[in-house]
Amino acid sequence: MSERPLTIAVTALNATDNPGPGVAVARALRAEPGLCGRLVGLAYDCLDPGVYTRDLCDDVYVIPYPSQGLVALEARLREIHAATPLDVIIPNVDAELPSFIRLAEPGGLLERLGIGTFLPTAALLELRSKAKLEALGEAAAIATPRTRVIGAVEDLYTIDREVPYPFWVKGVYYGAKRARGVDEAVAAFHAMVAQWGLPVIVQAGVVGEEIDIVAVGDGAGGMIGAVPMKKTVLTDKGKAWAGITIRDPELLEIAARFFAATRWRGPCEIELLRDQDGVHQLLEVNPRFPAWCYLSAGAGQNLPAAVARLAAGRAVAPMREFTVGTMFVRIALDQISTLEELQAITTSGELHHPREGADPKEAR
Amino acid sequence: MSSTEKSEKSEKSEKRATQKLRELAISETGFVFDPYTGATFTVNAAGKVILEALRAGAGREAVAEALRGRFDVHGEDLERDVDEFFHLLRQHGLVGEETAL
Numbered sequence: 001m002s003e004r005p006l007t008i009a010v011t012a013l014n015a016t017d018n019p020g021p022g023v024a025v026a027r028a029l030r031a032e033p034g035l036c037g038r039l040v041g042l043a044y045d046c047l048d049p050g051v052y053t054r055d056l057c058d059d060v061y062v063i064p065y066p067s068q069g070l071v072a073l074e075a076r077l078r079e080i081h082a083a084t085p086l087d088v089i090i091p092n093v094d095a096e097l098p099s100f101i102r103l104a105e106p107g108g109l110l111e112r113l114g115i116g117t118f119l120p121t122a123a124l125l126e127l128r129s130k131a132k133l134e135a136l137g138e139a140a141a142i143a144t145p146r147t148r149v150i151g152a153v154e155d156l157y158t159i160d161r162e163v164p165y166p167f168w169v170k171g172v173y174y175g176a177k178r179a180r181g182v183d184e185a186v187a188a189f190h191a192m193v194a195q196w197g198l199p200v201i202v203q204a205g206v207v208g209e210e211i212d213i214v215a216v217g218d219g220a221g222g223m224i225g226a227v228p229m230k231k232t233v234l235t236d237k238g239k240a241w242a243g244i245t246i247r248d249p250e251l252l253e254i255a256a257r258f259f260a261a262t263r264w265r266g267p268c269e270i271e272l273l274r275d276q277d278g279v280h281q282l283l284e285v286n287p288r289f290p291a292w293c294y295l296s297a298g299a300g301q302n303l304p305a306a307v308a309r310l311a312a313g314r315a316v317a318p319m320r321e322f323t324v325g326t327m328f329v330r331i332a333l334d335q336i337s338t339l340e341e342l343q344a345i346t347t348s349g350e351l352h353h354p355r356e357g358a359d360p361k362e363a364r
Numbered sequence: 365m366s367s368t369e370k371s372e373k374s375e376k377s378e379k380r381a382t383q384k385l386r387e388l389a390i391s392e393t394g395f396v397f398d399p400y401t402g403a404t405f406t407v408n409a410a411g412k413v414i415l416e417a418l419r420a421g422a423g424r425e426a427v428a429e430a431l432r433g434r435f436d437v438h439g440e441d442l443e444r445d446v447d448e449f450f451h452l453l454r455q456h457g458l459v460g461e462e463t464a465l
Contacts, residue, residue, distance in 0.1 A: 243402075246401060
């Protein structure tokens with residue numbers, strides 16, 4: 001029996017040179033036969049490139065930034081759900097996750113509206129924060145670079161006794177600057193505090209190859225699927241512009257240990273660095289799909305589709321096979337749009353793309 | 365690091381290198397993909413003969429013999445070229461540090 005097509009909403013349509021994952025998630029959902037009825041984009045900005053992807057999103061709605069608070073998000077989601085009833089939401093932005101996790105709690109708005117999600121808990125979100133990386137590594141038996149959490153600039157004057165130069169000075173949410181001496185460390189500290197606040201994280205500068213894993217945990221300690229990728233081309237921000245799936249059983253064991261230790265629920269990106277001794281050091285765990293997650297669908301494990309099904313309460317069998325050597329090479333394309341589309345999204349906060357061949361009654 | 369730890373590490377590296385060498389994808393045109401690291405290389409006909417001989421379990425002498433059988437090469441040039449190629453393979457972790465070549 002075929003499954004009922006779902007109406008699925010995705011966030012993070014900012015497919016810029018430092019792309020949000022929404023467009024990749026939407027592409028993966030579209031690539032899964034029979035899964036999507038309507039695909040709804042939730043955008044923070046009228047000029048987010050994903051707003052204008054006629055072949056991906058049927059409907060696009062502007063939603064309030066996380067800084068506008070939970071009440072504003074709640075009100076907007078009610079409006080959207082009244083206009084386009086949603087089955088599932090897949091949030092893809094770090095900063096919005098605490099809000100969606102709150103709304104997905106028992107008795108919360110999403111549960112009351114019957115909208116499914118497949119997210120970690122607030123406690124899990126905190127567990128993988130940069131400041132707690134070493135503890136997470138110990139719990140999951142994964143090596144981590146030496147990391148210290150700094151609350152005051154004075155700490156930097158003696159930190160090299162514990163973490164030798166060069167090291168990374170990282171913001172609590174985002175950003176990293178390399179410091180080769182105390183002057184650079186102090187400048188980096190102030191830059192991170194100005195942008196992200198305290199604390200600041202100092203992490204040993206390990207040299208090696210960057211490897212990322214996109215994976216989904218079932219929330220009970222098991223792994224739904226995982227696809228490791230070696231970055232082959234980087235942007236000036238260190239983001240993958242091209243990559244290739246690789247087979248190293250140790251990487252899948254690391255992902256499995258992470259899920260077993262944390263009982264992670266939902267998608268994540270595990271960032272590792274294989275050092276010169278061949279040891280995989282855990283650099284970070286991002287609590288959402290990465291922007292390159294369409295590669296998982298291309299390699300035979302459609303992880304966004306798996307999350308959509310799990311969010312809808314459907315069973316998904318664990319996936320282990322994928323095609324090693326599947327590549328992605330990102331491309332920058334100019335989309336053509338119209339003044340009418342810009343006017344619609346700007347003035348009414350919504351835009352609808354009738355699909356060719358779709359029932360005109362269904363098209364809005 | 366104690367000598368036991370060194371020896372264990374070296375044994376692990378040898379095993380890993382042997383496994384990697386076995387799993388290399390080598391095309392007819394000499395395009396090589398290492399599925400462990402995602403690295404790709406191109407090798408010429410002589411490089412392909414060396415890789416295939418190593419995968420068949422050949423040591424340094426047998427590799428040199430395989431090259432002599434396929435190409436018109438002799439003496440020190442051959443030995444030096446084989447050594448240089450092995451050095452490259454070591455750098456890419458395709459033969460272990462301690463491998464007696």
